[in-house]
Amino acid sequence: MTIASTLRLSLYGVALSAISTLGLIGCSNSSTDTAATTENSSAADAEKPAKSIAITQIVEHPSLDDMRRGIIDELADNGYVEGQNLTVNFQSAQGNTATAGQIAKQFAGDNPDAIVAISTPSAQSIVAATTTIPIIYTAVSDPLGAKLINEDGKPFQSNLTGLSSQLPLEPQLDLLQQIKPEMKTIGYVYSPGEANSVSLRDSLKQALPARDLTLLDIPANRPTDIGMATRSLQGRADIIYTSFDNNVASAFEAMTQAANELKLPIVASDEFSVKRGAAAALGVNDYDFGRTTGKMVYRVLNGEAINNIEPAVMNDLTLYISPKHAKTQGVSLPAELLKNGINVDEQAQSTDNK
Incomplete structure (x- = not known):
């Protein structure tokens, strides 16, 4: 097999099309062309109820940071704008698993509308801290080995879903x-x-x-x-x-x-x-990976039950x-x-x- 034949490989044929159909909803892109466009955008944002999410990653480095940026941008394009109708609490564990555990406990106590765990150690810590708050994991290459999903591809907890990158x-x-x-x-x-x-x-x-x-x-x-x-x-x-x-x-x-x-x-x-x-x-492209994860987060914030959102694999x-x-x-x-x-x-x- 040559590299040329594997550049756009998809392992599982995951139904990400169902995720991607969530186009731009409720929020027009900001425009300086006319005052009316700006007013329409503000009105659309106002229609979305205020929500809060907590995001954690095991350490800050460009790859994970770009995924986080993709998540925030995807939510903004769908009407949840940080600083307006979306509160984002981001914390990095600075490479320390003990700190990751402390962050997880804090997030569980804060009770946000959803928690996004970027990286395997962060996901494992969050899962151990709460069985009720919706959790979306991402940047996880082996969710089965990390005990996030079982051999049937189902989450171990009913409050869990996410996007993994099990590269062939x-x-x-x-x-x-x-x-x-x-x-x-x-x-x-x-x-x-x-x-x-x-x-x-x-x-x-x-x-x-x-x-x-x-x-x-x-x-x-x-x-x-x-x-x-x-x-x-x-x-x-x-x-x-x-x-x-x-x-x-x-x-x-x-x-x-x-x-x-x-x-x-x-x-x-x-x-x-x-x-x-x-x-x-x-x-995979890190920013695109974040955008796809953001579609999952949006579905949760928009009221969909997390146990209706199946874990997915992105391997383009x-x-x-x-x-x-x-x-x-x-x-x-x-x-x-x-x-x-x-x-x-x-x-x-x-x-x-x-």
Whole structure:
């Protein structure tokens, strides 16, 4: 299977069309063309009852932040505007699972209309704190392993739904081999405290022998350990793979600095990692992921019972590349990737020229 054939892959055929039919409702986009348009928009907003949501994520980094922005924008486009008829309480756990638990208890006591948990650790903490307040999880790559859903795809609690990104592994491995055809060992730096990262490690160990490849997995308990863990791959790995690990994401510059020194290409699973130093990534668009999550949140705020909103999977894959970062890490990207990928170097240059 080539990367070109997997760029727009959908794993489950999830009925996101039912979600996406929630178009712009109750709120016209602000316009300076006429006073009447502005008045109509304000009137539409006023029709929506005041609501409150609480949002938490395990740590702040560009990928999760862009998802959160997508959620807020989607709600605003549907008539729930922060600071007008929507109160948003956002708290980051700063990478600390104990803090995530404290935030969860506080949110449960605040009793908002809905809680949005961005990342696996945050979702697990929120689920443990309340069985009554509607919870929408997002940025969770393995909801089954995280004990958010059962094997039938149903939530463990009636107040729970969400959007996950269980990326198919085989296209990721295809990408790794296209970038480094002669590779034998994949380096994987991960947080042993994140269920999604442990699950991916186990999946890699199962999948790699069929390709005559091995995995060198290096645990890193804290963001401050990422640089040292990456340097420990020197002479032992041929390429680095990382996917949705929040410790890695929060200290990604430390990983890229070490990888650049060691001439080890990094392949990730999100756009921002490529912008921050990875050679390539095959993954979802973070902002779009947030917008789709926001549609779920809107349905809850609009009065729909959360147990009528089924958990969904979003796996529309996009290839992101950085020939510049690849060169720094000792490889040249093949022609197929250059043809089919979104070049973040060109995006950055276009932005700089504006």
